[in-house]
Amino acid sequence: MKRRILLLAGGQSGEHEVSLMSARSVLGALPRDRFDVTPVVISKEGRWLPPTETQKALESGAAPTGGDLVLHRVASAEGYDAVFPLLHGPMGEDGTVQGLLTLAGIPFVGSGVLGSAVSMDKVMTKQVLASAGIPQVAWRLAVRREWQRAPQAVEARAAELGFPLFVKPANLGSSVGISKVSAAAELRPALDLAFSLDRRVILEAMTAHKPREVEVGVLGNDAPIASPVGELRFEADFYDYETKYTEGLATMHVPADLPPEVSERIRETALRAFRALDCAGLARVDFFYVEETGEVLLNEVNTMPGFTTTSMYPKLLEAAGYGYSELVTRLVELALEER
Ligand code: ATP
Ligand code: MG
Ligand code: MG
Ligand code: MG
Known part of the structure; x- marks a missing residue:
């Protein structure tokens, strides 16, 4: 039996466009022999677009307006086996949509209310990780x-x-x-x-020196795996929006060229953070490696990281043996798994 999947994209945050880019990649990759996928784009005003408007938004890359009240559409989402909330930032990655789906009784990809909300808020994340003994900046x-x-x-x-x-x-x-x-x-x-x-x-x-920026992909529910460590290199003063999304301004290196002891410490810390924050499904855990001092400082945990075919998270999991299609399939399976 084919699984019916609702893919949510867009949303109200400053990462609306990024989400639509990710959604186009995921839509192209979920195997059609296993999944019936319906995309629904959420406008910048937070309303859920009907099919034709969704199609237009996916093509044009943005949906400033339009759509229905969320609760109407969630009620009609009951016919789905799982939801893939491919939304970044507030009102999507922060536990709000996860709460709605939990109430509606629909399984979904990624962390639940608690893991999403705590990981979205950088202060709450730091407090929880500090109590787990994970090194971070002041x-x-x-x-x-x-x-x-x-x-x-x-x-x-x-x-x-x-x-x-x-x-x-x-x-x-x-x-x-x-x-x-x-x-x-x-x-x-x-x-x-x-x-x-x-x-x-x-x-x-700020870290004591300009840090090396290294990231780990985590995949799984209660027995998660950590990918090899990847590194981002760029000329800019820090990894700002322009550097993130302008072709050619940053390069990804997987695996990162690090002493094996450092890589292991980073991967092990990523798994500890994933558990401490009660994450599920997936997360990209970002670190600063200060070469001069040998420090590994956890920067943040992204519970719904960028997901285009060229994004870091899929690249990290590719190095762990998961092709892109296989990865999105695995994420849906994890959403449906008994926990
Ligand atoms: P993402 O797109 O990964 O979700 P974000 O918007 O949550 O990113 P951060 O990862 O917290 O933002 O910070 C963005 C970038 O700013 C980092 O990748 C790094 O280049 C720089 N940066 C942030 N905090 C620090 C710090 N304390 N010391 C040094 N550099 C930092
Ligand atoms: Mg970051
Ligand atoms: Mg972040
Ligand atoms: Mg993020």
Whole structure:
């Protein structure tokens, strides 16, 4: 019997377009002899588009408006065996859609409410991983109300970390809203930008030296596997949006050229983080490797990483023996697995 799969893409976050790119790849790769796949694009306003509008959005690469109220469409999603919520960022990767699908009783690919919500929020992630003894950079939290009422207190807290530091919306991805701040005078615009995108902002100490950026793909539910370690190389000051999505500005190296002991430490830490955060299905765990000091610092966990055929996560799993089609098939199987 063919499994009926609902593929959700687009969504309300700053990663709407990235999600549609991933969706085109996944749609092309789910084997048609095993799956009946229906894509539904979610507009930037959060409404679920009917079939013809979905097709148009997939072709044009964006859906600013249109669609029905979410709850109407979820009720009609009951006829599916599983949902693949290929959504990045808030209102998609953060436990909200996962909650809706849990209530509707439909199995879905990836982490549940808890793992999604905690992993999306960079501060919650750091708190959970710190309690699991996983090394990370120093950080501070700031909330919007504080920034509006007592900006000096937020600036003083930032200064405790020293410069340069990173200012990030706590719940986002693709480097949207992230600034590297080199001096106190640059703090204000960086905080204004981050708070325009999120109520919670994380301030992070920069690694002691420009780090090597290495990533691991994790696949599985309660007995997950870790891929070989991959590395991203680029000329830019940090891995910003432009560097991520402009052809030729960054290169991926799998496996990364690392001492075997370091690779093993990174892979083992990725699995510990996956478990500590109660992730499921898949995650891309990103690290900083500071060559000068030998430190491996966990940067973040992405529960629905970029998923085009040329994205890092599929490349990492390819190195672990999973072709792209095989990988998406495996993810649906994991969604349907008894836990
Ligand atoms: P993704 O698209 O992977 O979800 P993101 O938007 O969640 O990314 P981060 O991975 O937290 O953002 O940060 C983006 C980039 O900024 C990193 O890949 C790195 O280049 C740089 N960066 C972030 N934090 C630090 C730090 N504390 N020290 C050094 N570089 C950092
Ligand atoms: Mg991220
Ligand atoms: Mg992300
Ligand atoms: Mg990242």
